[in-house]
Amino acid sequence: MSVKVEYHKFDVIILGAGGAGLNAAQVASQYCKTAVISEVYPTRSHTISAQGGISAALGNLEEDHWHWHMFDTVKGSDYLADQDACEYMTKLAPEMIIELEHIGLPFSRTPEGKIAQRPFGGHTAEFGKRPVKRACYAADRTGHAMLQTLYEKSVAQGTHFFSEFYALELLTNDGAVNGVLCWDIQNGGFHIFHAKAVVFATGGSGRIFKTNSNAHINTGDGIAMAMRAGYSWCDAEFFQFHPTGIYGAGNLITEGVRGEGGILLNANGERFMERYAPTIKDLAPRDIVSRSMMREILEGRGVGPNKDHILLKIDHIGADAIMEKLPGIHELALVFAGVDCTKEPIPVVPTAHYQNGGIPTNYLTQVVKAQGENPEEPVPGFFAAGECAAASVHGANRLGTNSLLDLVVFGRTAGEQAAKWAQNNKLVPLKDDAGDFGIKLFQKFANSNGKYTFGPIYNELIETMQKNVSVFRTEEGLKEALEKLDELEKKMDDFRVNDKSNIYNLELIEALELNNMIMVAKALTKAALERKESRGGHYRDDYPERDDENYLKHTEVFYQDGEFEVKYRPVRMKPLTVDPFPPKPRVY
Amino acid sequence: MSRYVTFEIFRYDPEKDKEPYYQTYKVEIRRPGMLMLEGLNQIKWEQDPTLAFRRSCREGVCGSDGINVNGVNMLSCITKIEDLGTDHLVIQPLPGMPVMRDLVVDVTDFFEKFITVKPYLIRKSPTPDKEFYQSPEDRKKLDGLYECILCGCCSSSCPSYWADKNYLGPNAFLRAWRYLADSRDEGADERLPILNDKHGVWRCHTIYNCVEACPKELNPTKAIVEIRRMLMNRNY
Numbered sequence: 110m111s112v113k114v115e116y117h118k119f120d121v122i123i124l125g126a127g128g129a130g131l132n133a134a135q136v137a138s139q140y141c142k143t144a145v146i147s148e149v150y151p152t153r154s155h156t157i158s159a160q161g162g163i164s165a166a167l168g169n170l171e172e173d174h175w176h177w178h179m180f181d182t183v184k185g186s187d188y189l190a191d192q193d194a195c196e197y198m199t200k201l202a203p204e205m206i207i208e209l210e211h212i213g214l215p216f217s218r219t220p221e222g223k224i225a226q227r228p229f230g231g232h233t234a235e236f237g238k239r240p241v242k243r244a245c246y247a248a249d250r251t252g253h254a255m256l257q258t259l260y261e262k263s264v265a266q267g268t269h270f271f272s273e274f275y276a277l278e279l280l281t282n283d284g285a286v287n288g289v290l291c292w293d294i295q296n297g298g299f300h301i302f303h304a305k306a307v308v309f310a311t312g313g314s315g316r317i318f319k320t321n322s323n324a325h326i327n328t329g330d331g332i333a334m335a336m337r338a339g340y341s342w343c344d345a346e347f348f349q350f351h352p353t354g355i356y357g358a359g360n361l362i363t364e365g366v367r368g369e370g371g372i373l374l375n376a377n378g379e380r381f382m383e384r385y386a387p388t389i390k391d392l393a394p395r396d397i398v399s400r401s402m403m404r405e406i407l408e409g410r411g412v413g414p415n416k417d418h419i420l421l422k423i424d425h426i427g428a429d430a431i432m433e434k435l436p437g438i439h440e441l442a443l444v445f446a447g448v449d450c451t452k453e454p455i456p457v458v459p460t461a462h463y464q465n466g467g468i469p470t471n472y473l474t475q476v477v478k479a480q481g482e483n484p485e486e487p488v489p490g491f492f493a494a495g496e497c498a499a500a501s502v503h504g505a506n507r508l509g510t511n512s513l514l515d516l517v518v519f520g521r522t523a524g525e526q527a528a529k530w531a532q533n534n535k536l537v538p539l540k541d542d543a544g545d546f547g548i549k550l551f552q553k554f555a556n557s558n559g560k561y562t563f564g565p566i567y568n569e570l571i572e573t574m575q576k577n578v579s580v581f582r583t584e585e586g587l588k589e590a591l592e593k594l595d596e597l598e599k600k601m602d603d604f605r606v607n608d609k610s611n612i613y614n615l616e617l618i619e620a621l622e623l624n625n626m627i628m629v630a631k632a633l634t635k636a637a638l639e640r641k642e643s644r645g646g647h648y649r650d651d652y653p654e655r656d657d658e659n660y661l662k663h664t665e666v667f668y669q670d671g672e673f674e675v676k677y678r679p680v681r682m683k684p685l686t687v688d689p690f691p692p693k694p695r696v697y
Numbered sequence: 698m699s700r701y702v703t704f705e706i707f708r709y710d711p712e713k714d715k716e717p718y719y720q721t722y723k724v725e726i727r728r729p730g731m732l733m734l735e736g737l738n739q740i741k742w743e744q745d746p747t748l749a750f751r752r753s754c755r756e757g758v759c760g761s762d763g764i765n766v767n768g769v770n771m772l773s774c775i776t777k778i779e780d781l782g783t784d785h786l787v788i789q790p791l792p793g794m795p796v797m798r799d800l801v802v803d804v805t806d807f808f809e810k811f812i813t814v815k816p817y818l819i820r821k822s823p824t825p826d827k828e829f830y831q832s833p834e835d836r837k838k839l840d841g842l843y844e845c846i847l848c849g850c851c852s853s854s855c856p857s858y859w860a861d862k863n864y865l866g867p868n869a870f871l872r873a874w875r876y877l878a879d880s881r882d883e884g885a886d887e888r889l890p891i892l893n894d895k896h897g898v899w900r901c902h903t904i905y906n907c908v909e910a911c912p913k914e915l916n917p918t919k920a921i922v923e924i925r926r927m928l929m930n931r932n933y
Contacts (some may be wrong), residue, residue: 149751150804152847153759210828213818213881215836215843222830247843253758254843295797324754357728360756441756444775449728564742608747610712613798616746688752 127154128516130310130497131259136524138266159252161365162244163513165202176440186504187645191681194472197437231394280548285413286491287537290547297611309493314402318461319575328622329629341665346637352398354460358445376412388697396506397512399459420454467499474523492520505645559603733773745909750800760848765830770850791853814873819884835880851907863896868909874920
């Protein structure tokens with residue numbers, strides 16, 4: 110191919126500059142030449158929006174233990190999480206929080222000066238007995254404070270940054286991963302980053318839903334690239350709906366609001382969560398609260414002229430407490446709902462929020478793929494962490510605050526592992542045709558002159574996913590969605606990009622993102638159709654019960670030549686040192 | 698507010714335009730409280746896909762979408778069209794930064810200046826096993842400082858920043874003070890000489906544009922005053 114490509118060599122490259130990517134970067138940079146490649150500037154990734162907290166059994170306000178945290182994580186996942194990874198993450202959590210504090214994260218404090226902690230959904234003491242204060246927070250700007258701190262730390266460590274580069278293809282050779290092909294958004298031009306180790310930290314795909322809490326860039330690019338390169342998307346069907354997105358806008362109101370005493374009310378003014386989760390009420394895990402809210406709405410007890418949302422009341426804790434602990438949500442409610450939450454309740458509705466599954470890894474963040482008898486053979490040179498990865502600690506439903514913990518714990522591990530890999534292994538040479546696929550894909554859209562443009566197709570995509578693949582699902586709805594997605598996929602072959610410029614061509618980037626979003630939506634829907642049971646964030650009206658006999662297993666969606674294939678892999682039920690938690694009914 | 702407002706947008710593509718020009722679009726107001734970003738997306742997705750601008754989080758925390766509307770810097774994602782009080786909006790890239798394309802500016806220099814002030818916790822004493830204890834009062838000193846989102850609205854509104862290409866600018870000072878004010882930090886000796894430079898805090902003319910422009914209602918001028926006081930107290 111006669112296209113000009115610029116080449117770069119690094120020991121470790123990290124794709125994505127959210128919490129996982131930056132924590133990996135600041136660690137790897139301490140050992141070897143490390144670059145971070147990101148679609149946006151490092152402090153603009155979606156981690157920045159996280160509000161309420163990061164969990165760790167520090168026990169700063171009441172007795173706590175990592176083992177209880179591990180139990181909550183396993184039970185919260187509806188028993189689909191890998192228990193070795195859950196133990197690894199919850200045990201490391203306190204150390205990780207202290208490390209973040211040491212590098213400058215401005216946590217809120219207790220009167221004695223320790224890191225403050227608040228309750229969050231699904232977090233309990235003594236294996237489910239009562240809610241516990243486990244979420245460490247920086248007011249309600251925890252993600253912002255964390256991401257900026259990690260960026261600053263990686264700057265201090267000398268990390269190389271390539272900001273506003275869009276990744277097109279994951280490069281492999283002889284079974285090993287050895288680089289990424291990117292397009293320079295600002296100046297135009299292809300770049301191949303050739304490296305000994307590649308870390309994927311590309312975030313989620315929430316933009317495929319109409320009502321979602323995600324940043325514009327959460328379009329599933331990393332997942333799509335990994336699938337095209339032959340790796341799977343594990344547990345694709347488990348997409349989490351956060352209970353309290355602002356009605357109509359989707360911007361999130363942190364679970365920390367309920368942690369500080371906020372309650373959900375239906376049209377009758379009833380605190381309905383008492384009926385669904387009598388022990389921990391509004392602090393039940395997110396899948397349970399979201400489903401309960403949708404039940405209320407479907408049974409006619411929703412609020413508003415269309416009876417289609419729920420109220421979140423917080424004014425009773427007092428304006429001073431709100432302004433000190435939740436200043437950001439006061440601002441968000443005002444801007445996006447036109448409501449002063451010190452006086453009025455906030456209109457909320459379950460909102461697509463978090464991709465529980467991801468590129469499968471073991472607890473050391475090595476990406477795994479079945480090889481012969483081994484269902485989890487590590488892929489040489491390939492690591493993944495954060496929302497794009499599945500270690501898997503979230504399983505079928507993620508507990509609030511566990512995502513930030515996942516980011517930093519597995520981000521750090523990925524940084525360590527990738528650096529170690531780079532120190533012990535040679536650079537795998539690039540294949541002769543490295544980058545050709547990505548360049549062709551790029552040119553297909555750059556030169557496209559067909560009928561359809563981004564806006565209308567994107568609208569159909571998000572309407573379809575919202576209608577058929579959200580909180581409640583049925584066989585009929587999922588099949589309808591798949592047909593629609595096939596149609597949209599065909600339209601992408603008759604696409605038109607009007608903008609032919611090489612400089613900051615946002616239309617072209619959106620076309621490539623849309624292409625990925627349709628792929629990701631199809632994989633997710635296919636996985637949901639095949640899982641004929643209800644578990645965590647995946648609820649089938651036609652199969653309302655959990656079915657451990659047939660479905661206590663990870664889904665893995667593979668893609669080849671335009672077709673998706675759904676396979677399964679056993680859940681790792683054996684923790685590292687403690688006894689396993691066998692599946693039980695989830696009662697809260 | 699009528700059903701339509703006019704967006705008069707600065708356009709420039711260095712690959713094909715000799716000079717910048719303005720292009721006018723009619724934007725439909727589809728709900729009360731509609732935001733500037735919704736207007737820009739409406740243009741991009743329904744009228745003219747070639748328009749380039751930045752955005753990411755769309756809730757005022759990532760700092761991607763600083764733009765200038767009717768002469769004032771703001772974030773498009775948290776600015777309500779109706780709050781601007783007019784049906785005619787002139788939309789330009791942030792001033793004082795090189796234009797890359799349409800509403801997209803080159804922020805390289807802005808980020809480099811931010812990094813110049815050593816924006817990270819510096820420690821010289823040994824690290825405890827547990828967290829550094831910090832009293833709620835000491836932690837309160839960081840309120841109004843750590844919330845900065847690096848959007849550039851402040852520096853890009855500052856005449857000193859426009860006039861002196863080496864001037865560090867309000868953003869860098871706010872960040873420097875965020876660390877100087879942190880009870881855990883021991884980096885004052887390293888940072889103060891950088892801030893005491895002729896392109897440092899003394900070049901601020903106290904015009905308060907930065908304070909007015911900050912979408913997070915932060916006060917870089919106050920940070921500059923605090924840094925000056927610290928310099929004075931140390932007899933620089």
